[in-house]
Amino acid sequence: MNPEQISNLAHAAHPIKSPLDDTSVSRLLDGALPREGGRVLDLGCGTAEWLLRALEARPGLRAVGVDTSESALALARAAAQERGVADRLELHCVKAEEYVAPEPFDLVLSVGAAHAFGGLLPTLAAARTRLAAGGSVLIGDGYWLSEPTAEAVEMLGDFTDLATTVDRVVAEGWVPVNGHASTRQELDAYEWSLWGELAAWALDHPDDPESAGLLAWSHARRDEWLHTYRDSFGFLTLVLRR
Numbered sequence: 001m002n003p004e005q006i007s008n009l010a011h012a013a014h015p016i017k018s019p020l021d022d023t024s025v026s027r028l029l030d031g032a033l034p035r036e037g038g039r040v041l042d043l044g045c046g047t048a049e050w051l052l053r054a055l056e057a058r059p060g061l062r063a064v065g066v067d068t069s070e071s072a073l074a075l076a077r078a079a080a081q082e083r084g085v086a087d088r089l090e091l092h093c094v095k096a097e098e099y100v101a102p103e104p105f106d107l108v109l110s111v112g113a114a115h116a117f118g119g120l121l122p123t124l125a126a127a128r129t130r131l132a133a134g135g136s137v138l139i140g141d142g143y144w145l146s147e148p149t150a151e152a153v154e155m156l157g158d159f160t161d162l163a164t165t166v167d168r169v170v171a172e173g174w175v176p177v178n179g180h181a182s183t184r185q186e187l188d189a190y191e192w193s194l195w196g197e198l199a200a201w202a203l204d205h206p207d208d209p210e211s212a213g214l215l216a217w218s219h220a221r222r223d224e225w226l227h228t229y230r231d232s233f234g235f236l237t238l239v240l241r242r
């Protein structure tokens with residue numbers, strides 16, 4: 001299996017590829033989506049679960065998803081057909097930073113994909129260039145819950161604490177109109193689900209040549225989480241306007 005296939009398998013029970021539960025996703029989307037009609041863009045959409053839920057919630061909405069993973073987009077296409085929203089969803093396999101939007105969007109989403117742009121503020125700058133006047137951005141990225149170890153910084157990137165993260169966003173002219181810091185339960189449920197799905201697959205397919213390697217890999221990732229970043233990694237989702 002290649003890394004994309006492993007990631008798709010790991011997310012089988014947690015289709016939102018970020019540490020948020022269904023209630024948080026619904027609440028954030030509900031506050032951010034245009035009331036009637038409108039266009040939404042997701043930069044780094046993965047399997048497009050945010051967009052699929054948005055399209056199900058708002059029948060007049062149209063959506064565009066951009067990601068570099070063809071296999072994630074193939075899953076998104078199949079799910080869109082199954083959920084009856086394929087005619088309102090456009091998907092592009094292209095680097096998010098290179099996507100040229102023909103028209104601006106009422107809402108630009110980017111959750112867990114800020115690394116593609118070099119961090120939170122460059123992602124916001126990129127979102128802004130695709131945003132219609134009066135539109136909103138829904139963005140999710142990491143922050144430090146407590147002082148990280150050098151190993152955690154090396155592994156996850158150089159975040160700041162919650163207050164500093166919000167201060168930096170506000171200093172760029174953004175106004176938070178909603179937000180959610182993932183709870184301990186959401187953070188833990190996400191990690192248990194990722195590494196547990198892989199371990200369960202390995203145990204269920206003992207004769208598969210990938211089984212032993214995948215089981216060892218899932219143990220190593222779980223250990224990394226528990227020993228290196230569980231205590232320091234947090235995840236913040238903000239809804240922002242200008």
Ligand SMILES: C[S@@+](CC[C@H](N)C(=O)[O-])C[C@H]1O[C@@H](n2cnc3c(N)ncnc32)[C@H](O)[C@@H]1O
Nearest residue numbers: 016017044045046067068069095096112113116
């Ligand atoms: C953690 S996943 C988040 C997916 C989705 N936003 C969600 O919350 O369910 C990060 C996604 O970013 C995508 N990605 C990474 N680099 C990218 C780039 N340069 N352009 C577009 N997508 C990118 C990955 O393929 C992956 O699907």
